[in-house]
């Protein structure tokens with residue numbers, strides 16, 4: 001179990017980085033109509049989730065790093081396990097990146113927000 005107060009706790013559970021209690025998203029990752037929707041503020045501590053206009057455009061860089069990690073993982077897994085033709089690599093990587101897109105997008109937002117907002121135990125009261 002991850003201890004509260006650790007940034008990984010907020011990232012894994014997709015909760016507000018300040019109180020680590022309020023949810024960051026209004027629905028599940030594969031609710032494709034709503035997977036990007038976030039409340040304006042934390043329902044528990046009132047922390048704003050969009051710190052400035054178009055705040056999450058910076059999350060693109062985190063998303064890029066995550067996509068490279070997926071790309072590399074799929075490539076290495078295929079290379080070690082099957083060593084298939086080049087087409088299989090290409091289609092498998094494209095399928096993995098598209099299939100994991102909702103998860104990647106949300107993870108990149110949570111990680112990016114955690115760069116700027118610190119955990120504060122005084123808000124962590126349930």
Ligand SMILES: [Zn+2]
Nearest residue numbers: 016019042045
């Ligand atoms: Zn909060």
